Amino acid sequence: VRALTLVTLLDYGAGNVCSIRNALRHLGFSIKDVKTPGDILNADRLIFTGVGAFAPAMDENGPGFALLPLLNTIIIYDIIYSNCVFMSVKGLGVIPGTVGRFDSSAGIRVPHIGLNALQVGKDSEILDDVGSRHVYFVHSYRAIPSNENKDWISSTCHYGESFISSIRRGNVHAVQFHPEKSGEVGLSVLRRFLDPQSPSKQKPMEGKASKLAKRVIACLDVRTNDKGDLVVTKGDQYDVREQSNENEVRNLGKPVDLAGQYYKEGADEISFLNITGFRDFPLGDLPMIQVLRYTSENVFVPLTVGGGIRDFTDATGRYYSSLEVAAEYFRSGADKISIGSDAVYAAEEFIKSGVKTGKSSLEQISRVYGNQAVVVSIDPRRVYVNHPDDVPYKVMFSPLFSLLCHGLNEHGPNGEEYAWYQCTVSGGREGRPIGAYELAKAVEELGAGEILLNCIDCDGQGKGFDTDLVKLISDSVGIPVIASSGAGTPEHFSEVFETTNASDALAAGIFHRKEVPIQSVKEHLVEKSIEVRM
Template sequence: MSELYLLDYGAGNVRSLVNAITKLGYEIRPVNQPDDILKAKKLIFPGVGAFGSAMTSLVSKNYVDPLKKYIASGRPFMGICIGLQTLFTSSDESPDVHGLNIVNGRVKLFDNATKSVPHMGWNKTLKRKQGLSAFGLSDDRVYYFVHSYAVPYTEDLATWTLATTQYGDEIFVSVIQKDNIFCTQFHPEKSGYAGLRILRSFLEWNGVSDQPTILCDSVEASSDYLTKRIIACLDVRTNDQGDLVVTKGDQYDVRERDNGGQVRNLGKPVDLARRYFEEGADEITFLNITSFRNCPLADLPMLEVLRRTSETVFVPLTIGGGIRDVVDPDGKLHSALDVAGQYFRSGADKVSIGSDAVYAVERYLENGYKLNGDTAIETIAKAYGNQAVVISVDPRRVYVSSPNETAHHVIKTIYPGPQGQEYCWYQCTVKGGREGRDIDVHQLVTVCEKMGAGEILLNCMDKDGTNSGYDIELIDDVKKAVGIPVIASSGAGRVEHFSEVFERTKADAALAAGIFHRKEVPVADVKNYLRENGILVRSPDNIL
């Protein structure tokens, strides 16, 4: 019987952590009641979401006292993300909520004046102690962070701090270790093989530091090493034979022009996702373009895709398509929050909302610019944190001769329209780009950010399938409008297109699909080219 226990307070994706531990040859049991905490020989407390909801859940489940007793007993304890933050006294995120107060300090919101918030992506850590094996932690590797709040590093925390990380001009505590406590702000279960090595080190640890922990007299200057992310996107649907396949089409036309008009089949989703992970993709995004309308929620094929993918893929997984209120064939209603919860429990880290985001913003504008709190964006962000909500935007250009011709936000373009128009606005579309709405991209992204979205997946209907490069003007305009991360999508055809988007805009990530599926431009080639051109990217690491 396993003596390793998982303290899951009920928010976010813990399946990937369980799968990572299983891959390392260990079994882990869930904490189902307070007494289970004190049965553990080792305890892991992971989580995403809000500080307040985490602490409220711990209190309501009567976990606080046994958790403090467990930590005081000297048995090994590991906290991940929220599991680290709750050890502190308080948080800006929930000012009136008390933490466990095991470490005296306050969790604070990042300054978003000069950088995107959440801090989302792969960044380095810098060890602040000597004489430790450091749990496999390496200053030469990057790890996956996704958070808006962190503990600023001060000398008062020196005895607790094993490593720090810099984001922009802020240095925060990214790893704490003291006595039997080891916690990471990043997610080792989502940090590839580098993260798995850290998990293995904890699982092999007896809770006692193997060497004296001597504070460094001086620590080299830190630096922000947040890498640019390369994301592989898989459009998933059923073909005419009922098989789930990865497909791709120009302007969403996924049928072959010959071969009887069959749905284009570029591979099986689980197999392709595993291939991209091994090739070095920083994230995997699944877009469900079938929606499986006549299928009960519990039986959605994409749930099984996520479950199987998360067994072998240890980078963040995003799922899009169908994140809305749904009704089972028997009439049972499931809210968008329920749907998202199913996906998170099946292995997703983020959900992507498309058409429903447009409808939500339309209601916001009709309601006198007021949030009502019941949209999918707001409810999911409140329960799981804004880092869990991605807005997928499908815009297309509408050319005008003068800004006075439209009430929408326009840009002056270097690519004139068919009648020589020098201006354009970007019209948002729904239903896979088939229907335009009277709302522009600027309105959509700024309102969705207010609603709680944590990231923008910025497609471009005009560029889709052209292999002519990303729409730099669109990406630059959106990036200037919001303070959250932006993923560039649509149009990549060569390695140069990836460097162009990072050099000419402040995009946080770049996504591609067909060129990766067909191996026209392998992920590794993109990474190598970016590295050669001085752009920070994560290096391959396939050694466990």
């Protein structure tokens, strides 16, 4: 019998409470939601989550504003755990010290998204099982360790500089990382906080701050097949139909099952792309929301969902904003949403007018949830030209294309020596007048926190990532870039990490067809001295 089975959870209307709720249930705790201030003061253990964007959550109109005085009180009452909010200098103002944005001019990508190991101090207790294992961070602001706050610090981490990754004062613990998104090691942190009696008191494991690990992401392209079942499919250069007489949509498994399997096999993140989302409106496509709900109950790494995120007016004339769509996805367990087609239109508009309207789905969701919650998924295709001046986009000289040219010809079909990467919308069906380079820079300005860089030419070919494209984009923006499309062997992962500045690499087909286990990819990366979460 556990000493403590009831956890009090404060949901103040911002932050990803869904994930923490799922993690607590998974650990076997019952949850009591705060309804009155008395619930807080009577709690044995209280948890509240942080927010991606502090200001809108806590300004006068924000959901958390009324709670500010109360939160200050409970900190003094010594029973709290949280991330992010606690660390903000204009937040609760309890801990002395300075909080500011990471300095991207120091050569780091901001937001800090990904996995690091911690330098754990003495008496952290809740971090006793962490050792040198990686935990998941996603934030743009950090608290700096100093003499003023040294008594609060229980661990630090390194990302361009040392920053505070957790604090402890009495029974008060706060962590900057996300335990509910850090796999089994993160769950151990929650367990230690909630039930300090239960874990066997082993000697705390020592850890050393590591550099940012490269993430290996499993992607599930999801759509309804001709029988009406929601399936994971996989295309060749975006064509997801079998080359048989029936011409059926390829069916590689069930989304929730595969996501659970990849989590157990060590995927650092899972992405769901609703690939016909441009046709269907997500809020009408409830199965996708169900997929997220069920997956997030048992999968404790970040989940991204994309497809069809845009403003929409239905047949009855009812208008839905993209914010409503995103909110529903976040409520259902998504940590990040991914925007494809709508980001292309927004970037085109921005480049044409030079004005940020603030009205695009990208800008709105980024403003409310923080840019770390918004991925832009790019679907470019290589287009050959004779001369760099033939198009007003960034053009590559084709002999520079890597010799491993992934089965593609070094020159164009008519001997063209130059090429640009044309962005597409509607799952590659329509080419647009904008290049991947121009798009990447524009969406970074509009508020994207990460770029998922697909490549239609390489998709499903198993011949390696388009390292020229990945290099071009990862060198031109200061936000993390996920290399995608073309992975066929573990060596393709080390190649993309060694030759480009990609932060992560994503694959689909090789995992679905069980050709290469995620673990083999990671073991290979370790052999190559590339930092990964094992």
